[in-house]
Amino acid sequence: MTNNELMKEDLKHIFHPCSQMKDYEKLPLIPIKKGKSSYIYDFEDNEYLDCISSWWVNIFGHSNDYINKKINEQLQDLEHVIFAGFTHKPAIDLAKRLVSLTPEPLQKIFFADNGSSAIEISLKMAFQYFKNKGISKPLFVSLENSYHGETMGALAVSDNGLYKDIYEDILIKTIQAKSPSLHDEDIAIDDMRSILKKYEGQVSSVVIEPLIQCAGSMKMYNASYIKKLRALCDEFGVFLIADEIAVGFGRTGTLFAIEQADITPDFLCLSKGITGGYMPLSVVMFTDDIYNAFYCDYDEGKSFLDSHSYTGNTIACAVANAVLDIFEKENIIEKNQEKIALIEKQTQRFKSLENVFEVRQRGMVCAIELKGYDSNRRINLEIFQAALKEGVYIRPLGNVIYFMPPYCFTNEQLIKMIDVTYDIVSTKI
Amino acid sequence: MTNNELMKEDLKHIFHPCSQMKDYEKLPLIPIKKGKSSYIYDFEDNEYLDCISSWWVNIFGHSNDYINKKINEQLQDLEHVIFAGFTHKPAIDLAKRLVSLTPEPLQKIFFADNGSSAIEISLKMAFQYFKNKGISKPLFVSLENSYHGETMGALAVSDNGLYKDIYEDILIKTIQAKSPSLHDEDIAIDDMRSILKKYEGQVSSVVIEPLIQCAGSMKMYNASYIKKLRALCDEFGVFLIADEIAVGFGRTGTLFAIEQADITPDFLCLSKGITGGYMPLSVVMFTDDIYNAFYCDYDEGKSFLDSHSYTGNTIACAVANAVLDIFEKENIIEKNQEKIALIEKQTQRFKSLENVFEVRQRGMVCAIELKGYDSNRRINLEIFQAALKEGVYIRPLGNVIYFMPPYCFTNEQLIKMIDVTYDIVSTKI
Numbered sequence: 001m002t003n004n005e006l007m008k009e010d011l012k013h014i015f016h017p018c019s020q021m022k023d024y025e026k027l028p029l030i031p032i033k034k035g036k037s038s039y040i041y042d043f044e045d046n047e048y049l050d051c052i053s054s055w056w057v058n059i060f061g062h063s064n065d066y067i068n069k070k071i072n073e074q075l076q077d078l079e080h081v082i083f084a085g086f087t088h089k090p091a092i093d094l095a096k097r098l099v100s101l102t103p104e105p106l107q108k109i110f111f112a113d114n115g116s117s118a119i120e121i122s123l124k125m126a127f128q129y130f131k132n133k134g135i136s137k138p139l140f141v142s143l144e145n146s147y148h149g150e151t152m153g154a155l156a157v158s159d160n161g162l163y164k165d166i167y168e169d170i171l172i173k174t175i176q177a178k179s180p181s182l183h184d185e186d187i188a189i190d191d192m193r194s195i196l197k198k199y200e201g202q203v204s205s206v207v208i209e210p211l212i213q214c215a216g217s218m219k220m221y222n223a224s225y226i227k228k229l230r231a232l233c234d235e236f237g238v239f240l241i242a243d244e245i246a247v248g249f250g251r252t253g254t255l256f257a258i259e260q261a262d263i264t265p266d267f268l269c270l271s272k273g274i275t276g277g278y279m280p281l282s283v284v285m286f287t288d289d290i291y292n293a294f295y296c297d298y299d300e301g302k303s304f305l306d307s308h309s310y311t312g313n314t315i316a317c318a319v320a321n322a323v324l325d326i327f328e329k330e331n332i333i334e335k336n337q338e339k340i341a342l343i344e345k346q347t348q349r350f351k352s353l354e355n356v357f358e359v360r361q362r363g364m365v366c367a368i369e370l371k372g373y374d375s376n377r378r379i380n381l382e383i384f385q386a387a388l389k390e391g392v393y394i395r396p397l398g399n400v401i402y403f404m405p406p407y408c409f410t411n412e413q414l415i416k417m418i419d420v421t422y423d424i425v426s427t428k429i
Numbered sequence: 430m431t432n433n434e435l436m437k438e439d440l441k442h443i444f445h446p447c448s449q450m451k452d453y454e455k456l457p458l459i460p461i462k463k464g465k466s467s468y469i470y471d472f473e474d475n476e477y478l479d480c481i482s483s484w485w486v487n488i489f490g491h492s493n494d495y496i497n498k499k500i501n502e503q504l505q506d507l508e509h510v511i512f513a514g515f516t517h518k519p520a521i522d523l524a525k526r527l528v529s530l531t532p533e534p535l536q537k538i539f540f541a542d543n544g545s546s547a548i549e550i551s552l553k554m555a556f557q558y559f560k561n562k563g564i565s566k567p568l569f570v571s572l573e574n575s576y577h578g579e580t581m582g583a584l585a586v587s588d589n590g591l592y593k594d595i596y597e598d599i600l601i602k603t604i605q606a607k608s609p610s611l612h613d614e615d616i617a618i619d620d621m622r623s624i625l626k627k628y629e630g631q632v633s634s635v636v637i638e639p640l641i642q643c644a645g646s647m648k649m650y651n652a653s654y655i656k657k658l659r660a661l662c663d664e665f666g667v668f669l670i671a672d673e674i675a676v677g678f679g680r681t682g683t684l685f686a687i688e689q690a691d692i693t694p695d696f697l698c699l700s701k702g703i704t705g706g707y708m709p710l711s712v713v714m715f716t717d718d719i720y721n722a723f724y725c726d727y728d729e730g731k732s733f734l735d736s737h738s739y740t741g742n743t744i745a746c747a748v749a750n751a752v753l754d755i756f757e758k759e760n761i762i763e764k765n766q767e768k769i770a771l772i773e774k775q776t777q778r779f780k781s782l783e784n785v786f787e788v789r790q791r792g793m794v795c796a797i798e799l800k801g802y803d804s805n806r807r808i809n810l811e812i813f814q815a816a817l818k819e820g821v822y823i824r825p826l827g828n829v830i831y832f833m834p835p836y837c838f839t840n841e842q843l844i845k846m847i848d849v850t851y852d853i854v855s856t857k858i
Contacts, residue, residue, distance in 0.1 A: 012536075017740040018513045018734050022726060032507060032516070035506075054510050056738065057509070058509065062509075062510075080483060081461045081483050082484040085445070085813075087458050092438050096441075109443055110444045115737070150546070150549065151582060151583075152581045154580075162734060169560075271738070279744055295450050304444065305447050307579065309709075313708055395513075
């Protein structure tokens with residue numbers, strides 16, 4: 001079948017995520033037949049360098065032989081089993097490994113299916129922790145320009161008008177503090193302090209995306225803010241939730257972004273890269289203190305009874321273990337340092353372009369913010385299309401181009417990604 | 430490793446879903462090494478007949494050869510690709526097949542990862558449909574004794590105190606109408622009418638689990654209620670959301686429960702059995718009229734921008750197609766009729782037991798509600814343990830024992846499941 005035939009079949013029935021479907025009248029959907037390593041291929045054998053890791057998930061390339069092998073092995077034994085009252089080795093191994101890879105106080109883990117669900121679990125647990133002690137602290141604080149997911153709790157703590165505003169009437173009220181990515185760090189921390197002061201005793205948790213507000217135009221800030229925020233949360237007796245759904249698993253240069261701030265959050269939410277772009281899985285990690293607040297006789301009614309049917313899915317846990325194997329065996333974090341340096345070096349030249357406002361980078365995420373375009377002009381689509389013609393798949397957010405390549409990108413592939421983009425930004429647009 | 434060694438490793442780090450972790454001090458967690466067809470096996474080679482399909486998902490047995498083969502084939506080509514702007518054949522095929530298997534007006538489909546996310550999507554879409562036309566209808570109506578999931582929107586439309594009450598302060602307010610499973614059907618429909626009348630113009634949707642309120646003690650009601658509710662929703666201009674996450678894919682005897690009411694809901698939510706117990710996937714199906722309310726020029730800001738990273742996951746779609754293959758090739762729905770009749774026949778004898786309040790059944794779900802036990806006595810755990818000793822895994826909800834076997838159960842396995850349970854209920858408890 002041709003791309004066009006498949007697109008037509010698709011558009012008869014499918015509403016795609018994060019899409020105005022009418023856009024596909026002018027901007028054809030691309031049916032993908034095959035993926036291998038850094039490339040995806042359509043039904044007419046065009047190849048595209050997947051420079052955003054298929055929405056920030058595919059960290060080791062498509063159809064990875066090692067992960068495929070591990071899935072096959074797992075399928076012979078067990079695909080899935082109820083995770084209430086039962087358990088299995090892939091989940092036990094994964095829990096043990098994640099605990100050993102994260103700050104020591106994070107000893108406990110709760111499984112879920114996607115990032116939104118992980119955020120919901122951390123919010124509910126943070127609230128219930130205090131409720132179990134007889135105190136209701138119904139308020140949640142997040143940062144302006146934040147994004148934490150699509151379900152109604154995760155959306156309520158987000159501050160992205162594009163995704164949230166229309167639902168205002170059906171979301172609980174939450175509070176947003178000034179973001180260190182948009183303001184001076186001290187101004188941001190002062191704002192957080194005045195909010196925690198004003199609502200003292202009512203706030204159960206503060207939730208942040210450490211270092212990068214990814215869906216928030218890839219705005220970035222420094223680890224020093226996180227350190228100050230940690231102290232502030234301690235001062236006010238408020239939990240700190242680190243949403244590393246997008247930034248975890250090596251994205252910011254370290255395995256987890258919080259390492260750079262040298263702090264321990266009370267909750268750590270992980271997803272996306274955890275299965276290397278293979279399938280949904282998320283986890284929430286937390287402290288023994290939090291765990292113990294739910295540990296009592298059943299009759300006391302204080303447990304955390306959350307569940308999704310596929311909680312602790314066996315195949316997904318086996319895949320996550322394979323992902324951790326690759327990190328270890330291939331020494332990924334160390335090897336990425338060279339790629340990070342290359343990206344930094346190669347993107348310097350954007351800074352001298354008239355239409356570039358800023359080039360910013362944290363590890364394996366580099367964003368180029370443009371300026372001077374009419375707000376009605378959908379410059380992101382123009383750049384997307386121009387790059388696609390050159391076999392480079394990028395997906396700018398508004399006027400922010402970003403690179404979030406899989407860690408299997410070769411130097412040549414990284415250079416091609418940047419060169420193609422530079423040509424477009426400097427001459428064609 | 431022994432069961433006990435693995436359990437200890439597990440309990441160091443894992444917080445299990447829907448569990449008071451302290452219970453595991455007395456009621457050991459069971460590590461599962463292997464699953465095959467109707468059985469799961471622990472690390473000491475004990476076998477358990479999985480009579481609840483591993484939490485209502487595993488409809489064709491564990492480690493199914495055909496599904497395994499289809500996963501392998503898919504892994505060679507493509508494990509996953511971003512579903513915004515791109516598509517793939519497994520999703521297109523699945524959409525087409527689901528549209529052909531459901532009522533004709535349900536032409537459109539939106540993908541998500543789990544049941545809760547599907548509910549959230551239907552609630553948000555129902556609300557936004559009216560908002561896009563300039564009207565805010567922020568209220569949602571559901572049934573008393575209902576359960577629709579764990580994320581904060583899905584939980585808000587649930588009415589299960591065990592899961593919801595503690596979070597009251599962080600959930601939006603919704604309205605519950607009398608359930609036809611607990612009241613006379615006409616009283617229930619009158620109550621719904623008076624609610625829709627009282628809040629006329631403010632309600633965007635009514636959400637129900639057709640025929641069985643599964644987590645609500647497997648309470649059941651008749652298709653005639655759904656027919657009346659459909660008429661009522663039409664009268665008041667309110668959407669009807671059918672949550673077939675648990676009851677879909679053959680559970681109630683027909684492929685979908687709504688078939689028995691001969692109506693079309695405005696939204697149909699599916700998950701669990703959709704991947705035959707293999708991995709998370711959910712879909713929301715809806716009408717062209719709903720789709721069209723979001724279809725416009727991008728600038729109008731009326732699209733539905735929801736997304737999860739793994740939306741339309743390729744492997745999960747391939748698995749779902751394999752599941753539909755099995756339904757077709759093995760003529761499952763027709764073959765299940767014999768099993769349904771056998772379950773009905775074999776469970777009649779419970780009715781004459783002193784400690785049995787009611788035996789109820791809808792297709793492949795049969796519930797036996799007990800009576801006469803002190804509310805403090807955790808009779809469910811006693812029955813669970815007694816059955817497990819006989820190699821039969823059931824998981825009673827409070828004083829309600831239920832059977833929800835995979836469709837691969839043989840007559841002998843069905844009889845064993847019922848015989849073991851009967852012995853326990855009639856003599857041992």
